[in-house]
Amino acid sequence: MREDASFQQDFLIKGGDFTGAGKVSCEIKNLLKELGLSSQVVRRVAIAAYEAEMNVIMYAWEGRFNLLITPQKIRIIVEDQGPGIENIDLAMREGYSTATEEMRELGFGAGMGLPNIKKNSDRFLITSEPDRGTRLEMTILTNGQRPQ
């Protein structure tokens, strides 16, 4: 990839679509693998993307992923229309969850999603407006070689 080259793609995610959950993250993972990025970087992006995708499916009505790939970084902006998050500090706390019983039966909703996105990102921003939606921005540097 040239220094100034970049690639962008948008993905739409429907709230409540548990059947299709993970499809977008798998697509992103395959794309990054094809580009030959290191497996640690690909894995971190895949995990962060899946957590974000599940959050849209579980809590929002609709969401849009904007993926940007440059030689230096991978950035995903997730914007959803949904109930938003009233208290972001609380939502960022490990173990805090507003998931329903149904979500927990599917193996999710343990309150680890947002902290895990932050853990896997080199840069993480979150803003939310109650009754409007939530915006996440996660950036992972392509040269990032974090310990496992």
Added chain:
Amino acid sequence: MIDVLEPYIIGRGGGGKGLLFRRGMTMILKDILALVNGELLTPEMDLGIECPGIFASDLMSDVLTFINPGFVLLTGLINSHAVRTACLTDVTAIVFVQGKRPDMKVVDEAREKNLPVISTGLSMFEACSKLAQFFPEHPQ
């Protein structure tokens, strides 16, 4: 490498006496299948892959947060989220415990993703205790 290779040969030779395992030997998927007396639901898949460790959980949130790449996932969750989570976290194989068998659709999805899946009649606890002695502890 001799200390690894030697028990490797003994372990898989068997000579009709069944499989022998030794602490510290490198475990491959075939060993795990034998230890849990499991059934491979994706028969065409390669069982010669090395497995550096095991992670056991029904909670995919925990798998996404704590599992190491290359590990085998033991779970009682048999829906497609187990397969997708495993695939996204670079899991080597899934072992479904307690005699649970996922739908054919889920098995097909695992096959598409080149992910071996095994079913064992053992409980989570029994499967973990059978496997634990062959894997060193992995600090998180």
